[in-house]
Amino acid sequence: MKDKFDELFNETQEVVSEFEAFAPDSFDSTQLDLSDRAALKRVFGLSTELTDISEAEYRKLRLERVVLVGVWTDGSDQDAQNSMAELAALAETAGSEVLDAVTQRREKPDPATYIGSGKVNELKGIVRANGADTVICDGELSPSQLRNLEDKVKVKVVDRTALILDIFAQHAKSKEGKAQVELAQMSYMLPRLRGWGESLSRQAARAGGIGGRGPGETKIEIDHRRIRDKMAKLKRELGEMKTARDTKRQERRRNSIPSVAIAGYTNAGKSSLLNRLTNAGVLVQNALFATLDPTVRKAETADGRIYTLTDTVGFVRHLPHELIDAFKSTLEEVSSADLIVHVVDGASADPLGEMAAVRQVIRDRGGAGIPAIIALNKVDIAQPETIRAVMREEQMAVKISVHTGFGIQELTHLIEASLPRPKIEISALIPFSRGDLLNRVHESGEVIAFEHTESGTKVRARVDEALAAKLNIFAAAVN
Secondary structure, eight states, X not given: OHHXXXXXXXXXXXXXXXHHHTSOOTTOOOOOOHHHHHTOOOOSSOTTSOOSSOSSBOOOOOOSEEEEEEEEOSSOHHHHHHHHHHHHHHHHHTTOEEEEEEEEEOSSOBTTTBSOHHHHHHHHHHHHHHTOSEEEESSOOOHHHHHHHHHHHOSEEEEHHHHHHHHHHHHOOSHHHHHHHHHHHHHHHGGGOBOOGGGGTOBOOOOOOTTTOOOOOBHHHHHHHHHHHHHHHHHHHHHHHXXXXXXXXXXXXXXXXXXXXXXXXXXXXXXXXXXXXXXXXXXXXXXXXXXXXXXXXXXXXXXXXXXXXXXXXXXXXTOOHHHHHHTHHHHHHHHTOSEEEEEEETTSXXXXXXXXXXXXXXXXXXXXXXXXXXXXEOTTXXXXXXXXXXXXXXXXXXXXXXXXXXXXXXHHHHHHHHSOOOOEEEEEEEOGGGHHHHHHHHHHXXXXXXXXXXXXXXXXXXXXXXXXXXXXXXXXXXX
């Protein structure tokens, strides 16, 4: 009796574990609140501002009326224009109004002010003429470059990294996403922390009497220490969240469930594709970085095999390394996948450049050896020469339009054909009392033939090692 109870308990645990493997993760976001998000209005003080830390100045940003500045060091003039157009899109996504833009051709950015002294004077005039309150630079500036440029143009200066961090802070919905963004913000802000007036050198009070008095910590040192303590706490919290996600991923691995990651440049149509393939109900918005919280959904092949589809955060050129470090656990959804569907925006001005940027991030995360399918999206509005250029470069590519549904069926067939296949062929007579095993054969294996008999179901199939071990006890009954 006890043996039967143990067997039933184990079967129940397997069913529960398989169900939990597909339960919504803590980092999943119910991203259907588009109307709520559209109703939000920008306010003074972006989320890049650190609060409740100290009295020091934390570069309180006001991205409202901005002028863009870029330094063009290599590539063609078209490359420079594309980069500035993307910076403008990022600025507008952050809620700002772009008034003007200037670029300068240099071998390298000026070490003191990012742009040369002549351009600084020109920029100052443009800022005054337009009534701009912020300058956004198309690159990551050092603390001294930010300070020097601000002193000369007399308005706030923000670099590309701070801009992207703010967009991420606006769009992060889940607890993990918010913690990741906050950690990235603090990593970025720590070396750029500036005191106000005497707070740089003001010393904190220190008790101790004769022999115990000393210079103590300056205000800026206290600020640094508090930020480092907060960063350590965030890293611990993210580590705990990562453990929970790894457990679910390992559970899916244990059940031999293949995983497919949908990756690509920001606003390429990844969430729209996931909705089209699985009816996931993920937020779709014509905006950069609309999706920050990965969403895992269950899918099924035509022959009944189960696999997962994961919508991931979009990539962008020069993605800040603070974000890559903070989001490394999220990016593991790509680097641990069995197959990557690389969605490319066919209507983009530079799809090949965007593809290269995405592949660089995937390589940096250890995913260079994962097979990938190029899904060239928006072909209904793309230029024919752009489509031809991408298709010439890529062997494993399919033209699609998520909007119209064109090519979706072909892409689905290609995904199913590219999934890893079970390697062990086995023949077994599965008793009717073990319908759970037969169900797993159908879901994760490839059924070659099956026949219902008086004593059970005779099946010949290819399965994974774990399932083959469970079926071995019924294999002898076939012979």
